[in-house]
């Protein structure tokens with residue numbers, strides 16, 4: 001998107017004192033203030049404002065259900081269209097990658113080790129904030145790449161792999177260690193991890209579809225989203241009629 005259009009979107013924001021958009025964001029991103037920086041073209045400051053609460057701006061800006069969260073709470077949306085916060089967030093996140101703005105360490109290195117089991121969004125986010133605070137962090141991931149649901153559960157056209165990879169590389173530059181292809185229970189023992197580290201964070205994610213509790217959901221040909229997206233465990237549906245049920 002052209003920068004003029006970005007400025008136009010930012011200028012549409014009313015800089016509400018009560019910050020309903022921030023309240024609507026599960027992370028508590030200070031949306032009002034990061035947009036204010038965009039208005040005056042202080043993009044780097046906008047990035048560091050977002051960094052207070054998220055390291056996944058290029059990802060969240062693309063895939064968050066913002067129409068129900070921050071944008072869903074936007075005052076502009078009461079009588080018209082809400083501010084397009086998602087586009088502004090991904091714009092700033094993409095710029096941070098392009099300009100190589102670093103995620104700064106906030107505290108000196110500590111003599112403390114933390115193991116994180118699971119390299120999905122929760123694990124990599126935790127690794128970033130712990131590394132910023134000086135902890136020596138190692139992520140253990142069962143797949144041969146990091147990202148979890150971001151790479152195994154969301155198609156590339158919705159969230160480009162390159163964006164995920166570049167976002168993660170920015171976090172790893174904080175000196176986060178990564179052990180790939182190791183699964184807890186098979187290759188790693190929890191007790192040993194606990195002995196070798198000062199703390200262990202289990203960040204497995206939610207990779208089993210929850211059941212709807214309705215009749216017929218166990219019939220052949222009915223699949224949960226995770227089975228479809230993460231495990232690609234379904235027959236070819238080419239030329240077939242498919243019904244999609246949104247459930248939450």
Ligand code: SF4
Nearest residue numbers: 013014016021074075
């Ligand atoms: S609620 Fe909407 S208009 Fe108000 S500060 Fe947030 S984004 Fe801007």
